[in-house]
Amino acid sequence: MKASGEDIAKLQKVVSMARLGWWEADFNEGVYYCSEFLVDLLGIDGDKISFRDFGNLICEEYRERVLAEFNSFKMMDLYEQVFPIHTKYGITWVSTKVGDKTITDDGHVRVLGVLQCISRQRMNTQEKTVARLNELLYQLNGISCSLLDFLHSDDVTGVINKILGDVLHQFRGDRTYIVEYDKINHFQSYTHEITEVGIFHNKQTFQQEPIRYDRWWTQQMLSGTPIILFTPDGLPDEAADERQLLSDEKVKSVMAVPLNSKDGVWGYMGIDIIKEYREWTNEDYQWFASLANIISICMELRRAEAEARFEKQYFRDIYRNIPVGIEFYDGNGVLVDINKKNMDMYGIKRKEDVLGVNLFDNPIMSKEWTEMLKKGTPIDFSYKYDFAQVGNFYITDRKDSIDLISKAIPMFDAMGQLVNILVANIDNTETIDAHNKIQEFEEFFTLVGDYAKVGYAHFNALTRDGYAISSWYRNVGEKEGTPLPQIIRIHSHFHPEDRELILAFFDQVLKREATHLRHDMRILREDGHYTWTRVNVLVRDFRPEDGIIDMVCINYDITELKETEMKLIKAGDNAENLDRLKSAFLANMSHEIRTPLNAIVGFSGLLVDTEDKEERSQYMSIVQENTELLLQLISDILDLSKIESGTFEIVKGKVDVNVLCSEIVRSLSMKAPEGVELRFDDHLPQCIICSDKNRLTQVISNFINNALKFTFSGFISLSYCEVDGEFLKFSVRDTGTGIPADKVNTIFDRFVKLNTFVHGTGLGLSICKSIVEQMGGSIGVESKEGEGSCFWFVIPK
Numbered sequence: 001m002k003a004s005g006e007d008i009a010k011l012q013k014v015v016s017m018a019r020l021g022w023w024e025a026d027f028n029e030g031v032y033y034c035s036e037f038l039v040d041l042l043g044i045d046g047d048k049i050s051f052r053d054f055g056n057l058i059c060e061e062y063r064e065r066v067l068a069e070f071n072s073f074k075m076m077d078l079y080e081q082v083f084p085i086h087t088k089y090g091i092t093w094v095s096t097k098v099g100d101k102t103i104t105d106d107g108h109v110r111v112l113g114v115l116q117c118i119s120r121q122r123m124n125t126q127e128k129t130v131a132r133l134n135e136l137l138y139q140l141n142g143i144s145c146s147l148l149d150f151l152h153s154d155d156v157t158g159v160i161n162k163i164l165g166d167v168l169h170q171f172r173g174d175r176t177y178i179v180e181y182d183k184i185n186h187f188q189s190y191t192h193e194i195t196e197v198g199i200f201h202n203k204q205t206f207q208q209e210p211i212r213y214d215r216w217w218t219q220q221m222l223s224g225t226p227i228i229l230f231t232p233d234g235l236p237d238e239a240a241d242e243r244q245l246l247s248d249e250k251v252k253s254v255m256a257v258p259l260n261s262k263d264g265v266w267g268y269m270g271i272d273i274i275k276e277y278r279e280w281t282n283e284d285y286q287w288f289a290s291l292a293n294i295i296s297i298c299m300e301l302r303r304a305e306a307e308a309r310f311e312k313q314y315f316r317d318i319y320r321n322i323p324v325g326i327e328f329y330d331g332n333g334v335l336v337d338i339n340k341k342n343m344d345m346y347g348i349k350r351k352e353d354v355l356g357v358n359l360f361d362n363p364i365m366s367k368e369w370t371e372m373l374k375k376g377t378p379i380d381f382s383y384k385y386d387f388a389q390v391g392n393f394y395i396t397d398r399k400d401s402i403d404l405i406s407k408a409i410p411m412f413d414a415m416g417q418l419v420n421i422l423v424a425n426i427d428n429t430e431t432i433d434a435h436n437k438i439q440e441f442e443e444f445f446t447l448v449g450d451y452a453k454v455g456y457a458h459f460n461a462l463t464r465d466g467y468a469i470s471s472w473y474r475n476v477g478e479k480e481g482t483p484l485p486q487i488i489r490i491h492s493h494f495h496p497e498d499r500e501l502i503l504a505f506f507d508q509v510l511k512r513e514a515t516h517l518r519h520d521m522r523i524l525r526e527d528g529h530y531t532w533t534r535v536n537v538l539v540r541d542f543r544p545e546d547g548i549i550d551m552v553c554i555n556y557d558i559t560e561l562k563e564t565e566m567k568l569i570k571a572g573d574n575a576e577n578l579d580r581l582k583s584a585f586l587a588n589m590s591h592e593i594r595t596p597l598n599a600i601v602g603f604s605g606l607l608v609d610t611e612d613k614e615e616r617s618q619y620m621s622i623v624q625e626n627t628e629l630l631l632q633l634i635s636d637i638l639d640l641s642k643i644e645s646g647t648f649e650i651v652k653g654k655v656d657v658n659v660l661c662s663e664i665v666r667s668l669s670m671k672a673p674e675g676v677e678l679r680f681d682d683h684l685p686q687c688i689i690c691s692d693k694n695r696l697t698q699v700i701s702n703f704i705n706n707a708l709k710f711t712f713s714g715f716i717s718l719s720y721c722e723v724d725g726e727f728l729k730f731s732v733r734d735t736g737t738g739i740p741a742d743k744v745n746t747i748f749d750r751f752v753k754l755n756t757f758v759h760g761t762g763l764g765l766s767i768c769k770s771i772v773e774q775m776g777g778s779i780g781v782e783s784k785e786g787e788g789s790c791f792w793f794v795i796p797k
Contacts, residue, residue, distance in 0.1 A: 019117035023096075025051075028108040038115060043088035059084040059091060082118070093118040156302055157192065163291055164194040167271055171284065174199045174274040178259070178295070179206075180267035181222075186211050191267075199274060200249070217242045217256075221268045226257040226289065228280050253278040257289045259296045269295065325425035331418040333359040333373070345427050347387070347398030354394045359421065363389055369408075376410040376418050382428070403428040434613055444624075452627045453557035456604050457484070461509060461539075461549035464488040468553075475533045475555040477523040495522035495530060505537070509549065515539040518594065520558065531559040536597050540605045552608070554601045596626035599667035626667055643770045650692045650774055657687040657728070661718055664697060668704050675713045678704070682719040689728065689797045695771045696795075702764045703732035703791045710754070711736035714788070727777070728797055733790040739783040747781055768793070 015021070021037030031048045039047055042057065055067050062083045069081060079098040084091050100112040164176040177193040188211050190203035212218055216239035220227055229235065230253055232246040246254065249272070256270035269292040319326060325342030329335050335357050338348070348354055360370045364385060372379050386401040405428050411420040455475040459466025464485040473480045477493030489506050491499050498521040508514035516538040522530040534556045541550035600623050607619040642648040665680045672678045700718065707716045714735030723729045739747060739754060746752050750766040772779045777795035 020114060021116075022099075022112065022114050025111040025113070026108070027110070041087050041089070041092070041117070042085075057085045057087075059086070079113075156299065159298075160192050160295060161194055163295065164192060164269075167288065167291060168194050168196065170287075171271055171273070171278070173271045175202070175272040176270070177202065177272075178267060178269050180259075181211060181265070182208075183211075188267075202249075215239075215241060221256070221258050222265050224258050224260065224265055226285065227255065227270075228285060229254045230279055231277060250274050252276060253280070255280055255285065255288060257285075257292045259292055259299075261296060261300045266296075268292075325427070327359075327423040327425070329359050329421040329423070331420060333361075333421065335359065342425060345402070345425060346394075347396040348394070349397065357394050359423070361393065363391060363393055373408055373410060373421060374418075376412065378407070378409050380405075380407050382406070403432070437617075454600065454627050455553075455555045456600070457553040457555075458605075458608050459484050459488055459551055459553070460547075461488070461506060461551050462544065462547055472553070472555055475523070475557050476521075476535075477525060493524045495524065498522055502535070502537075509539060509551075510544075512542070515542075518597075520562075531557065532562040534558045534597070536594075536601050538601055538605070540609075552601060552605045554597055554604060556597060594671075596667060598670040599623070599626040599663075602670065622663060622666070625663055643767065648770065648774060650695060650771075652690050652692055655689050655691050655693045655696060657689060657720060658683060660693060660696060661700070661720065664700050664704065665718055668701065668708070671705075671708050672716070673708070673712060676708070676711050677715040678708075679715060679717055680719070681717045682721060684720070684722065687720075687722075687728070691775065691795060695775065699768045699771055699793060700730060700732065702768050706764065706791070707732055707734035707736060707789070710734070710738075711788075722797075723794060726797060727794050729792060729794045731790055731792040733788065735788040738785040738787050738789055739781065740785050744781060744783055748779065 015037065019037070021035040021041065023035070023038060024033040025031075026033065030051050032051070032054055033048050034042065034044070042049060042054075044053075051070075055063060055070075058066050066081060066083050069079070080096070082093065082095045084093045094115050094117055096113055096115045098111055098113045102110050102112075104110065160178065164178070167173065167176045173196075175193065175195045178191050179188055180191045181188050185208075187208040189207045189209065193201055193203040195201055213222075216236065217227065232243045232251065232254075235243045235246075251272045251274055253273040253276075254270060256268050258265045259267045259269055269288075271288065319339055322339070323341060325345045326339040327335060327342055328337040335355055338351055338354060343349075343351065346354075359365065360374070364383070369379055369381060382403070382405045384401055385404045387396055387398040388401070390396060405426045407424045409422045409424075410418055411422060413419045450469075450471045453471060453475065455469060455472025457466060457468035457472045459468075464487075466484050466488075468484065470480045473482065476487065476491070478487055489503065491502055494502060498519070501519060502517065502521070505514055505517045516536075518534070518536050521533050521535050523533050524530055536554045536556075537551060539549060539551050541548055543549070603619040603622045603626075607616055607623070610616055610619065661680050661683065665678055669678045704716060704718065711734045716732065716734045716736075718730075718732050720728050720730045743752070743754060747754075748765045748769040750763055752765075769779050772793045772795060775795050777793055779791075779793040781789060781791045783789035
């Protein structure tokens with residue numbers, strides 16, 4: 001039905017009587033288009049007014065809240081508000097309401113609404129009610145906006161600070177804050193704080209304060225009880241400390257509510273009023289507590305999300321890096337993912353080449369296995385995977401075969417339906433290769449033992465059963481393969497005096513009176529002459545009640561050393577001083593050999609016990625290194641003559657400095673007396689240089705051995721650092737007796753000894769100096785008598 005002119009006139013009259021006009025907000029232009037009534041009411045030129053100009057017409061005490069709500073009704077379908085504005089007729093109360101919202105083809109939002117003037121008489125009766133209602137609506141809107149901010153923003157700290165700022169503004173407070181409890185370390189800290197200008201920031205001071213569980217405030221918070229104080233005088237007598245603290249901070253009123261999670265109270269949110277007293281209402285508490293609950297819920301959600309992301313990444317890292325091949329199929333057997341280890345195992349270049357293949361079509365899978373998996377039955381199987389049988393099932397570079405150990409695990413949903421199949425594969429070929437490598441290394445170790453004349457035996461002292469390598473038999477004058485019960489605790493080829501000594505040692509072991517023996521024994525050979533063997537025996541496991549006294553024996557043919565010793569002693573008869581020094585040198589050599597033997601004994605014992613392939617390989621390497629060191633010690637006797645003749649050679653190769661230093665410390669730590677700690681301190685994370693490993697070992701070992709002789713308490717520290725990017729500086733620092741000032745400058749001269757009662761030839765440091773200088777470096781010492789010394793040398797990298 002079409003409206004007549006009379007109807008339109010009546011409608012306009014009704015609108016005028018109702019003092020009602022329409023407006024349309026254009027958010028693209030930022031203006032309101034107004035009806036004639038509003039143009040007259042607002043006293044504007046034209047039919048539009050900008051958002052900003054209209055905002056300035058709103059009475060000041062209402063302006064901030066109304067404008068904040070105006071900015072949000074762009075996203076709302078319903079909005080109604082009452083507020084006063086400045087018009088050409090004075091201050092007028094108006095009611096505005098959103099009627100319709102449209103979006104243009106180009107994406108611009110336009111909102112249509114009405115604005116009606118309200119009589120003063122009506123406002124006098126309803127103004128307080130409307131103002132209170134608007135206040136509650138504003139608070140409710142603030143809560144919802146805070147919740148949306150938490151959900152949409154990644155800046156948790158920024159959102160919390162905004163909420164605290166809103167709280168500060170709403171209550172006209174002076175300080176709002178959040179305190180968090182660290183119940184593991186028993187600390188509490190201010191984690192968030194907003195203050196008015198000129199108010200002291202507690203966050204700057206109260207960090208990681210101990211939680212005082214005995215204080216009234218803490219007990220209230222941890223029990224979930226809020227604290228609402230009009231004045232600190234309202235605190236009970238047991239809260240005297242809290243009353244004093246609030247008084248010191250000039251706090252007049254305070255409210256604090258606990259922050260809860262599923263694990264209990266994790267902190268509290270508080271507001272301090274400093275400038276005036278505040279009479280808190282129930283609505284104040286309900287709103288404040290609601291915001292605290294929002295913070296607790298949202299932070300708990302963020303923590304859960306962070307934990308979920310961490311767990312997801314954790315399992316993804318395991319999936320990618322686990323040394324086991326993983327295949328992941330859906331419930332129909334279609335491959336949906338595969339890890340890198342599995343791709344390498346099967347010779348697959350690109351994951352895309354195999355995704356989508358069906359497990360049940362695999363020509364290598366038996367029908368029995370296929371049917372079991374379709375029924376959801378987990379299976380374990382070992383088989384020869386022949387790549388020649390793969391055919392066109394998937395693309396692979398491999399043509400050989402591997403021994404696989406596989407486990408297929410069906411996975412079900414909550415309804416018991418098969419949704420995925422996980423298959424884990426282990427290439428057993430690698431294990432076999434590893435075993436072969438270990439066997440090869442054991443053979444190599446035996447070869448080294450034969451060459452270096454170092455023997456090893458492991459046996460039970462009660463049953464005398466065990467095993468030994470060939471060089472051990474030769475070193476004690478027995479035929480290889482002779483059963484150990486015919487040798488242990490018999491020792492028919494030992495010199496009578498030495499045999500009596502070792503038999504007495506075994507008797508002492510059985511009586512728990514001895515655990516180790518180190519002695520040079522004379523061994524009778526078939527031609528009737530004696531050779532020398534150094535014997536090291538130790539108890540590793542003493543459980544006679546279980547029939548076990550586990551022992552290890554390391555022996556070493558030192559005949560050449562003894563012969564060399566005799567020759568040097570004989571040559572020393574030509575000069576009284578040289579005789580004394582060289583005799584001491586030979587005695588010291590006997591002492592020095594014990595250090596690598598200790599390492600061989602210790603790690604050979606560990607080699608027997610450990611089942612871990614990596615550890616066995618490491619222990620074998622250490623034994624090998626120390627075996628070579630024994631040969632090097634013997635050759636040290638000739639170093640001096642080589643240096644004098646100019647034939648001393650430096651053989652360079654790649655050296656892992658950290659490994660070298662660790663092995664030296666490990667091998668020499670056995671010599672450290674009680675109360676002295678030998679350690680490897682400051683060093684680079686990784687350092688590989690080109691140098692002579694044996695000569696480096698010789699110099700560092702000499703430094704440490706000297707420190708061991710003169711250090712009776714404290715520590716001996718080996719360290720190194722980089723100098724100018726081209727050199728390494730090695731240092732051995734001790735807390736020993738130190739060096740007298742008059743001997744510091746001559747300490748590197750030949751035959752210089754600080755203490756004639758301490759073993760040593762006086763040649764060691766002189767040889768070290770020659771080695772370092774021939775390597776292109778420098779050497780020195782810093783010492784203070786009675787406090788300790790620091791020997792150092794610098795060499796090119």
